[in-house]
Amino acid sequence: MRKDSLASYRAKRDFSQTEEPSGKAAVAAGKALRFVIQKHDASRLHYDFRLELDGVFKSWAVTRGPSLDPREKRLAVEVEDHPVDYGDFEGTIPEGQYGGGTVMLWDRGEWIPEGDPAEAFRKGKLSFELRGEKLQGRFALVRLRPRDGGKVHWLLMKSG
Ligand code: MN
Numbered sequence: 001m002r003k004d005s006l007a008s009y010r011a012k013r014d015f016s017q018t019e020e021p022s023g024k025a026a027v028a029a030g031k032a033l034r035f036v037i038q039k040h041d042a043s044r045l046h047y048d049f050r051l052e053l054d055g056v057f058k059s060w061a062v063t064r065g066p067s068l069d070p071r072e073k074r075l076a077v078e079v080e081d082h083p084v085d086y087g088d089f090e091g092t093i094p095e096g097q098y099g100g101g102t103v104m105l106w107d108r109g110e111w112i113p114e115g116d117p118a119e120a121f122r123k124g125k126l127s128f129e130l131r132g133e134k135l136q137g138r139f140a141l142v143r144l145r146p147r148d149g150g151k152v153h154w155l156l157m158k159s160g
Pocket of ligand 1: 047
């Protein structure tokens with residue numbers, strides 16, 4: 001586990017004001033990799049797509065949510081790593097706090113990466129199967145060419 005991976009997550013939040021987890025809980029080893037999608041009604045409604053990797057949730061904000069149509073590629077903006085106990089979080093983040101608004105669990109389950117997920121993440125092409133309550137089957141996340149100083153954009157799509 002990379003120790004500093006959650007530094008950005010913690011820096012954005014005041015845990016005396018928000019009920020979101022601080023990420024201090026220990027991570028259970030040897031279990032299936034989790035994924036979660038949270039519907040987040042913040043300043044702009046979006047869906048937070050999170051894949052457990054190396055003891056944290058790699059996270060993307062997907063404006064329109066995932067699509068089951070392989071032709072519909074969805075923009076997924078990479079955001080800071082989240083603690084794995086965020087996968088059970090639902091609630092209201094107070095206005096004025098980072099991400100203020102309501103967070104609802106939309107789907108969760110297990111994800112099965114194709115190949116080594118850490119290497120695939122580094123290379124910017126993740127292929128995987130989702131075994132969720134809503135989403136099942138094969139999906140891919142593909143990183144787009146970086147833009148100067150901007151956020152890191154990926155495309156989330158259903159594959160075949
Ligand atoms: Mn969000």
